[in-house]
Amino acid sequence: MTFVRVMGFSLLILLVYTGFANILPQVQGDPPKEEEIDAGSLDMAGMVSLGQQLFSGKGTCTLCHNKRLRAPDLLALDLAKSFPQRLADPRYTGIAKSKEGAQAIGEYIHESMLDPSKYVVAGFGKKGSGDTISQMPKINLPPISLSPVEINAITAFLQDRAGLTPTIALPSASEAPAPSNDAGEEEEGPSTTAVAALEKFGCSSCHDLEGSEADIGPKLNGISKKLDDAKITEAIIKPNAEIAEGFEADTMPDDFGEQMRVSELNLIIDYLKNLPENP
Amino acid sequence: MKVRNYLGLFLIFSAALLLLFPELLLAATDSGDIVAGAPRPSRLDYPKIADINSRTLVWGLAQMHLFLAAFVLAVPLFAISMEFLGHLSGDERYDNMAYEFMKITMSAYSLTALFGGSLALGLFVLYPQLMGYLMKVFRGQVLVYALLFLLESVTLYLYYYSWKALRYGNAKWCHMSIGLVLNTVGLTLMFVANAWATFMMSPTGVDPTTGAVIGSVWDATRNPLWNPVNLHRFLANIAYGGAIVGGYAAYMFLAEKDKELKAHYDWMGYTSNFIAIAGFLPLPFAGYWLMAEIYSYSQQMGITAMGGILAWLFIIQAVLIGTIVLAANYYLWCGLMRTDRGAEYAKYVKYIAVVIVGGFLVWVTPNSLILTTEEIRQLGGTGHKFLGPLGIMPAKNTAVNLMLVFTFLSFQMFYRSSRIPTVSWARQGNMVIIALYVIGCANIVAAGIYGYLTPTVYKVGASVPQVVTTLSIIIISVTIDVFMLRGAKTTKVHWGRMPERSQYALFVLPVAFTWLMGLMGYIRSSLRTSWHVYTIMKDKSPEAYIPTIGEAGNTITIITLSFMAIMVFVFWLSRLGETRQEKPT
Numbered sequence: 001m002t003f004v005r006v007m008g009f010s011l012l013i014l015l016v017y018t019g020f021a022n023i024l025p026q027v028q029g030d031p032p033k034e035e036e037i038d039a040g041s042l043d044m045a046g047m048v049s050l051g052q053q054l055f056s057g058k059g060t061c062t063l064c065h066n067k068r069l070r071a072p073d074l075l076a077l078d079l080a081k082s083f084p085q086r087l088a089d090p091r092y093t094g095i096a097k098s099k100e101g102a103q104a105i106g107e108y109i110h111e112s113m114l115d116p117s118k119y120v121v122a123g124f125g126k127k128g129s130g131d132t133i134s135q136m137p138k139i140n141l142p143p144i145s146l147s148p149v150e151i152n153a154i155t156a157f158l159q160d161r162a163g164l165t166p167t168i169a170l171p172s173a174s175e176a177p178a179p180s181n182d183a184g185e186e187e188e189g190p191s192t193t194a195v196a197a198l199e200k201f202g203c204s205s206c207h208d209l210e211g212s213e214a215d216i217g218p219k220l221n222g223i224s225k226k227l228d229d230a231k232i233t234e235a236i237i238k239p240n241a242e243i244a245e246g247f248e249a250d251t252m253p254d255d256f257g258e259q260m261r262v263s264e265l266n267l268i269i270d271y272l273k274n275l276p277e278n279p
Numbered sequence: 280m281k282v283r284n285y286l287g288l289f290l291i292f293s294a295a296l297l298l299l300f301p302e303l304l305l306a307a308t309d310s311g312d313i314v315a316g317a318p319r320p321s322r323l324d325y326p327k328i329a330d331i332n333s334r335t336l337v338w339g340l341a342q343m344h345l346f347l348a349a350f351v352l353a354v355p356l357f358a359i360s361m362e363f364l365g366h367l368s369g370d371e372r373y374d375n376m377a378y379e380f381m382k383i384t385m386s387a388y389s390l391t392a393l394f395g396g397s398l399a400l401g402l403f404v405l406y407p408q409l410m411g412y413l414m415k416v417f418r419g420q421v422l423v424y425a426l427l428f429l430l431e432s433v434t435l436y437l438y439y440y441s442w443k444a445l446r447y448g449n450a451k452w453c454h455m456s457i458g459l460v461l462n463t464v465g466l467t468l469m470f471v472a473n474a475w476a477t478f479m480m481s482p483t484g485v486d487p488t489t490g491a492v493i494g495s496v497w498d499a500t501r502n503p504l505w506n507p508v509n510l511h512r513f514l515a516n517i518a519y520g521g522a523i524v525g526g527y528a529a530y531m532f533l534a535e536k537d538k539e540l541k542a543h544y545d546w547m548g549y550t551s552n553f554i555a556i557a558g559f560l561p562l563p564f565a566g567y568w569l570m571a572e573i574y575s576y577s578q579q580m581g582i583t584a585m586g587g588i589l590a591w592l593f594i595i596q597a598v599l600i601g602t603i604v605l606a607a608n609y610y611l612w613c614g615l616m617r618t619d620r621g622a623e624y625a626k627y628v629k630y631i632a633v634v635i636v637g638g639f640l641v642w643v644t645p646n647s648l649i650l651t652t653e654e655i656r657q658l659g660g661t662g663h664k665f666l667g668p669l670g671i672m673p674a675k676n677t678a679v680n681l682m683l684v685f686t687f688l689s690f691q692m693f694y695r696s697s698r699i700p701t702v703s704w705a706r707q708g709n710m711v712i713i714a715l716y717v718i719g720c721a722n723i724v725a726a727g728i729y730g731y732l733t734p735t736v737y738k739v740g741a742s743v744p745q746v747v748t749t750l751s752i753i754i755i756s757v758t759i760d761v762f763m764l765r766g767a768k769t770t771k772v773h774w775g776r777m778p779e780r781s782q783y784a785l786f787v788l789p790v791a792f793t794w795l796m797g798l799m800g801y802i803r804s805s806l807r808t809s810w811h812v813y814t815i816m817k818d819k820s821p822e823a824y825i826p827t828i829g830e831a832g833n834t835i836t837i838i839t840l841s842f843m844a845i846m847v848f849v850f851w852l853s854r855l856g857e858t859r860q861e862k863p864t
Contacts, residue, residue: 005533006533006786009786010786010843013602014790014839014840018832018836021832021835024591024829026828026830027588027828028826028830029588029805029825030824030825031824032809063578126575127575135578137579141487141488142814143813230327261824
C-alpha cells in the first residue's frame, strides 16, 4: 500500500512539472539551414542589405552588440564618431593605424571580425585581461563560420551605418557561393502533412504525385512492393545511388538529407508506401 | 560470487571493445592515425534501427545511468563520514545508519553497471563516428575507466561485506581505509567520465579547424569546463544521494508500524535531509562558476543558455529548486513538533515562509520572454514594465542567497529547540548571531542593488560578496553555536513524533532532484546546439535539433518515473529482505 501511495504521489508531482513544461512557449532549436547566395548578382545595396541580415542572423552579432552592452551597441552608437576615435586611440595597433577615411574604417571593421583582440574597446575585454583580450569569437571560424563574402557584407553594412560609402569589393559571379543560414528559431517550421512536405520539396514537379502528371522522374505507385523503407530513404536522400531504368542521374537534388527534417522524411515515406499500385 | 561475475563482464566488455576498435591500443603509438581530423558524417552514417529514435534511446540510458551512478557514488561519501563520526563519538546509531545506507547502494550498484553497459553499447552502435573520434582523442583512457570500474566493484563489495567483521578498534580504521579507497576510485571514475562530456562542449587538445588530435589525453581532459563540472557534480551527488536516502527513510517511516523503528527512520530522514541540504547550499555557487566559465569559453554558448532558446528552462529550474527549498523547510518546520520547546520557535516560521516564497517568486520572474508580436505590443516590450527588473541576475542572486540563509535558519532553529545554552555569555552570543543575520541580509540586498548599477559583464562578479556573506553567516553562526551550546542543557527529542505529511515533503526532494538533474542534463547537452563536439564535429543525425521544452519535459518525466519506480522497488525489496516469516505452529 505504501508503495502505491508513494508512487502515486511521485506521479502527481511529475505531472505538475510536465504540465508546466508543456504550457510554456514551445520552440524547437533547429540546426542552421544552409542556403545559397547568388554572389554574382549582388550590387552594393544588396551587400549592405545582406550585411544587415547577417548582423542579426547567422553572424549572431546582436547577441552581444545590443543595449545590454556585453559588447558596444553598434546599432545605437554614432559610428561616424566612434570609428575614427578608435583608429586614433594609441592602444590601436592594427592595419588601419594612422589612416583615415572610409577605406581605413573598412579595414578596421574587417580586421576586428577576424582578429577581435587586435583592439578591444575600453571596458569590454575579458575580465582580468585589462582590455587586451576580446570576448568576441573570430567569426570566420566555427561555430559562426562566415565566408569572406559575408564578412565583406557586414563590413559594408557597418560602413553604411557610419554614413560612409562602402569600400569593399563586390563579389564576382565566379566567387564561391556564400553559405548562409537563419537563426534556428526563425526558420520555417516542419511540414505536418505529407502533402505539405511534397509541396515544400517540390516532389510533384518531377514525379506524378497529387495529380501532377509530371514525368521527369519515375512513377512511384507501388513502390512499397519494390523497395523497403531503407531503400526508399536512400532513394530520397542519396538519389544517385541507384537510378531507375530510363532515367538519368543528377536530375534529382541530392541535398534532401540536409534539408528535410526526419519527421518530413517519414511523412513522405509513409505517403509513398501507401500510394495505390495502379493510379 | 558477484565480484567474479563483474570480472567476467569486464573481460567480455573489454574484449568486445578491442575487437570492434583495435585502434584503442594502437592509437597511442600510431601517430598517423592520430593526426586524422574529426569525421564529417552525413545523415547516412547514423544507423537507423526500426523506428527507434536514437537520441531518445541514448538520452534515456545516459540519464538512468547518471541517476544511479550519482547515487552510488554519493552514498559511500557520506557513509564513510557517518562511520567516522560514529567511531569518534561512540554513538553506534551513526554506524548502523551508514551500514543501512550502503545496503541500499548495493541494490542500486548492479543496475548502474547494467545501464552503463547499455549506454556504451547504444553509443557505439548508434553514433559510431562520434565514438570512433572520441576513442582517438582519449585513446587508452577508456580502458583505464574500465579498470577503475573493476576496482570500484571490488572495493565496494569489500567495504560492505567487511563492515561487521571490521567493526571495532584498529579494525575499524582498516575498514574506513577501504572506504577511503572506494571513494577515491569512485570520484576518479566520475572525473574521467566528466572529461569526455566536457570535451564535447569545450574541446581542447585538438586542432580547432580540423579536429585533428594535436595534444595529449591530458590536454583533452583538462578542458575549460572540466573542473567546474567536476565540482558541480560532486556537490550535486551529495545532495542527490542525501535526498534519495531521505526518500528511503520516508518510505520506511510510512510503511513501518513499530514505534521504535519509526523513530529510527525519522532520525534517518532528518539526517539525510540535513546532508541533502548541506550539499545543496553551495550548489548555486558552483553553478555560477560553471556558467561564468561557459561565458568565458564562449559568450555565444552562455547566451544560448541564459538568454536564448534555453532561457525558459531556467524558469522551470527555478520552480524545481523552489519546490526543493520549500519542501525541505516545511519538513524542518514540522520537525519542531519533535521537541518540547519547538513551539517557542514555531512562531517565527511564518516570517521565514514569507522570505522563502518571496525569493521563489523573484526567481521565477523571467526577464525577456519569447512572445508574439501582439503580446509584445500589449506588454510594451519583451519584459514586464515593473516586474522585468526582477528577472535579471542581481535580483535572482539576492533571492537565492536569502532563501539559502533562511533555510539554514530553519535548521538552526530545530537544532536549538532541544538545547538550552548554559554559558554565561549566552545572551551576548545570541545578540551577535542576530546581528550577523540582520547585517548579512542587509549586505546581500545592498550587493544586489549594486549589481543593477554595474555593466553586464560584471554582474556575475557582483554576486561574489553575496555568496561570501551567505557562507559567512552560516560558518560564523555554526562556530558560535558550537562554543555556546557546549555543555548545554538538552531536552528530549521525540523521534518519530512527526505527521505523515512531513514524510511526503521529504519524498518531494528525490522526485524534484531527479527531475532537476534530468533538466540540467538536457540543458548542458543542448548547449552544443547542432554539434557533437562543439565547433569541431557537426551533428548530422536526424535528431540534430534542440527539442521543445514540452518534448524534453515529457522525456524527463518518463525517465524520472522509471527511475523512481526502480528506487521504490529497491526500497520495498530492502524491507522484504528484513521480513522473516513466523514458523507455522
